[in-house]
Amino acid sequence: MTNSPITLDAQSAVRYLGQTVLIEMVFDEEPDPIWRxxxxxxxxxxxxxxRGGPHFLTLKPGAEKAFADEAFWENIRTIRVMRYRDRHGSGNVLGRVTHPNDSRSRAALPDRRNSLTVPSNGSTGGANP
Structure with missing residues (x-):
């Protein structure tokens, strides 16, 4: 894929083994990149x-028993190792992702609060002892 600015080879790919990474993948048939x-x-x-070329075998973080997915090198535009300290800074990478522009809150709270039917905490369910 010509849209790939990184070049992976055997030596550079092995350093990602065992790491949790954020991958930006691009495909000819998809206009927008996919982040994994x-x-x-x-x-x-x-x-x-x-067949298919060199690739990573990947699992979703926290998966205990699952078949590995494939991430082909030719489709990877960006790859970044995520360390603990990066979890707060990942917004720098994800800041480029388009977010819907919706100023309204999507919280599922009732319209009227502090009434006979809706307590001040917003709960509409029965009391739990």
Whole structure:
């Protein structure tokens, strides 16, 4: 894919093994990039006869028993290792993602509060002992 500014090879790909990463992926048939937060659990290196090309084997963070997904190197535009301290700074990367412009709150609170039917905490359910 010509839209990929990073170049991965065997040496650079292996350093992502075991890391939790944020990947921006682009595809010819999709106009917008897809962001994936994954843990790299395997690296499939270039080899003669390999169908699809080199790629990472990935799992969603926290997945206990799952089949690995594939992230082909040719579709990766951006890859960033996420460390604990980066979780607060990931907004710098995600700040480029388009968010809907909706100034209204989507909180599911009733219109009238502090009435006979709706208590001040907004709960409309029965009391739990």
């Amino acid at each position: 937060w994954v843990r790299v659990v395997g690296v499939v290196l270039p080899a003669e006869g390999l």
